[in-house]
Amino acid sequence: MHEVTLCICKLLYKISNWLVWRHGRSAISKGKAYIVGAYEHPTRRADTLSVARIHADVAKGALEDAGLSLGDIDGYFCAGDAPGLGAASMIEYLGLKVRHMDATDCGGSAPILHVAHAAQAIAMGKCDVALVTLGGRPRAAGASLALRAADGDAPELQFEAPYAPLTQNLYALVARRHMHEFGTSSEQLAWIKVAASHHAQHNVNAMLRRVVTVEEVVNSPLVADPLHRLDCCVISDGGGAVIVARGEIARSLDRPRVKIIGSGEAPKNAGAGKLDLSYSAAAFSGPIAFAEAGITPADIKYASIYDSFTITVLVQLEDLGFCPKGEGGRFVADGNLISGIGKLPFNTDGGGLCNNHPANRGGITKIIEAVRHLRAEAHPQVQVANCDLAIASGIGGALAARHVAATLILERD
Amino acid sequence: MVSVGKRKIAAPSPHPETEEYWRAAAAGRLLLKRCLACGEPHHYPRAICPFCLSADTTWIEASGRGRIYSYSTMGVAEAAYTLAYVTLEEGVTMLTNIVDCAECELRVGLQVKVVFEPCDGGQPVPMFAPA
Numbered sequence A: 001m002h003e004v005t006l007c008i009c010k011l012l013y014k015i016s017n018w019l020v021w022r023h024g025r026s027a028i029s030k031g032k033a034y035i036v037g038a039y040e041h042p043t044r045r046a047d048t049l050s051v052a053r054i055h056a057d058v059a060k061g062a063l064e065d066a067g068l069s070l071g072d073i074d075g076y077f078c079a080g081d082a083p084g085l086g087a088a089s090m091i092e093y094l095g096l097k098v099r100h101m102d103a104t105d106c107g108g109s110a111p112i113l114h115v116a117h118a119a120q121a122i123a124m125g126k127c128d129v130a131l132v133t134l135g136g137r138p139r140a141a142g143a144s145l146a147l148r149a150a151d152g153d154a155p156e157l158q159f160e161a162p163y164a165p166l167t168q169n170l171y172a173l174v175a176r177r178h179m180h181e182f183g184t185s186s187e188q189l190a191w192i193k194v195a196a197s198h199h200a201q202h203n204v205n206a207m208l209r210r211v212v213t214v215e216e217v218v219n220s221p222l223v224a225d226p227l228h229r230l231d232c233c234v235i236s237d238g239g240g241a242v243i244v245a246r247g248e249i250a251r252s253l254d255r256p257r258v259k260i261i262g263s264g265e266a267p268k269n270a271g272a273g274k275l276d277l278s279y280s281a282a283a284f285s286g287p288i289a290f291a292e293a294g295i296t297p298a299d300i301k302y303a304s305i306y307d308s309f310t311i312t313v314l315v316q317l318e319d320l321g322f323c324p325k326g327e328g329g330r331f332v333a334d335g336n337l338i339s340g341i342g343k344l345p346f347n348t349d350g351g352g353l354c355n356n357h358p359a360n361r362g363g364i365t366k367i368i369e370a371v372r373h374l375r376a377e378a379h380p381q382v383q384v385a386n387c388d389l390a391i392a393s394g395i396g397g398a399l400a401a402r403h404v405a406a407t408l409i410l411e412r413d
Numbered sequence B: 001m002v003s004v005g006k007r008k009i010a011a012p013s014p015h016p017e018t019e020e021y022w023r024a025a026a027a028g029r030l031l032l033k034r035c036l037a038c039g040e041p042h043h044y045p046r047a048i049c050p051f052c053l054s055a056d057t058t059w060i061e062a063s064g065r066g067r068i069y070s071y072s073t074m075g076v077a078e079a080a081y082t083l084a085y086v087t088l089e090e091g092v093t094m095l096t097n098i099v100d101c102a103e104c105e106l107r108v109g110l111q112v113k114v115v116f117e118p119c120d121g122g123q124p125v126p127m128f129a130p131a
C-alpha cells in the first residue's frame, strides 16, 4: 500500500475509534430498530405438536400481534432448537423469503443475542423486518436436563465427560463458590423462587402457580447440592417469537413501540485453567449494553433475568450492576424482586422457575415479558407503572463452564 | 457425606494431541501442558497455547496436590458422585470428581491429591481424594 493511502487509512481508523468511544460501541444500530411483535406459545406440554409446528405457531402469533404478514419478513433468526438444518429447514417449512439469516447458537440466551443481531442487520440495511423464533418439546419427548449428545470432536469432551457434569451440578458449583466467597445462603437463593412464584400465581399458563415459601424451597430435595429441586426451572414445551423492524415500519404499525437502545454479548469459559466462578459473562455483556443505551441499572423499571436456576439470577443481578458483587443474596431477600413490593420487579410471568422454559431455553420468554411491560400489557397484578425502561438478560450454556451472556436494553418510544 | 461414586465412568476418547496425557494417566502421572514461549501452564491440554498461540508447548508433570475450589454432590446412595473444580499447586484449575471421601467433610479449600480411577474400559482417569 502507498504511504499516503496508509496514512489516510490510519486517520480514518482513529476517527472511527473516537466515534465509537464518543457514541458507544454499536452506535450504528442504537435506536434504529424496534420490537413490533411478540408472542408466547400457551402450551406447556406439546404432545400433539411437532417442534417445527411450534416454531410456526409462534411466528404466526408474533406476526398477528405486530399486524404484519408473512411476506413482510425478510430476515430470520433461530438457534439450535430449530430442527433439521436450522434456519434453512425452518425457512423452508415456514415459507419465508429472506435476504438475511443468522442461526447463532449459544444456548438459552440465543434469542436475546438474535434481537441484537437483527437490530444490527436492520441498521446495516441487510433486512427490514426480522423474525426470531424459539420452540421445543423436551417435556413431551421425555428429555432430561442432561447436556446435549456428545460431540466427539469437542476438544473439552474427554476432559469433562468422565466426571459426569450435568446442567444441574454445573450451576451448583457456582452456587457453592458464591456461598464460600460471599456468605450467600440457601434461604437468600430461595427468595428468588419465592418472588417468581408470587408472579406466577397470576399467569394462567404458568406450570407452577402456587406461591411457595423460603422454607418450602430449602426443604425441597437436594438436586445437586447446594441447589434444591425448587431452585431449578421447570421442564416445559412451548416457545415464543418476536418481530424486529426498522423505525419507519414500526411507526406505521398500530402497536406501542419498543425501541432497542442497547445490547451486549459475551462468552466466558474455564479459561484454560484460570477459573473464577465469582462472576458470569453478564459482567461483560451488561456494561456494554448499558454504555450503548446511555443509562444505568438504577434507571431500569423492570428486569427479565434468565432463571435456569436461582443462582443464575443472583450472579447476573450482581454482574449487571443492580447491586455490588457479593451483595446479591441480601439484594434478593425479603421480596425485593416481587412486583409491587420490591425495588426491582423481575420475571413477572413467573419466569423459567415457575412459568415456562420452552426447549430448555429461556431467552425468548425474557424478551416477551419485557415487551409486555413496556406496552403496559403485563398482567395488571404485576404490571410496573410507567415502565419506560426494561432489561432482558440471559445466560446460555453452563454457568461453571462455557456460557454466553446476552443483554438487551429496551425503551418505550 | 457420601461422595464415592459407584457410577460407570465414561471412557475418554483421546485425540492425537492428547494421547500422551492418557498414557501418563495410565502410569499414574497427571500431566499439564506448559507453553515454552510465554511460560503459562494450561488445562485441558492443547497443542497450541491458548494464551499466546505458540505451538511450542510441552508436557509437565503436576505434583498432583491441590485444593477444592468448588464441589457439588449429586445423586443418591450408590449413584452419588461429587463433581468439583480442583486448583492444583501449579495454579491451574481442573474439572474432576472427588472420591474416597465417605468419612470426610467436603469443603472448599480442602487439600486433595490425585488418584486414578478406572473408567468403563479400564483407562485410569485422574480424580482427587483428601490428602
Ligand SMILES: [Zn+2]
Binding pocket: B035, B036, B037, B038, B039, B040, B049, B050, B051, B052, B053, B054
Ligand atoms: Zn503461550
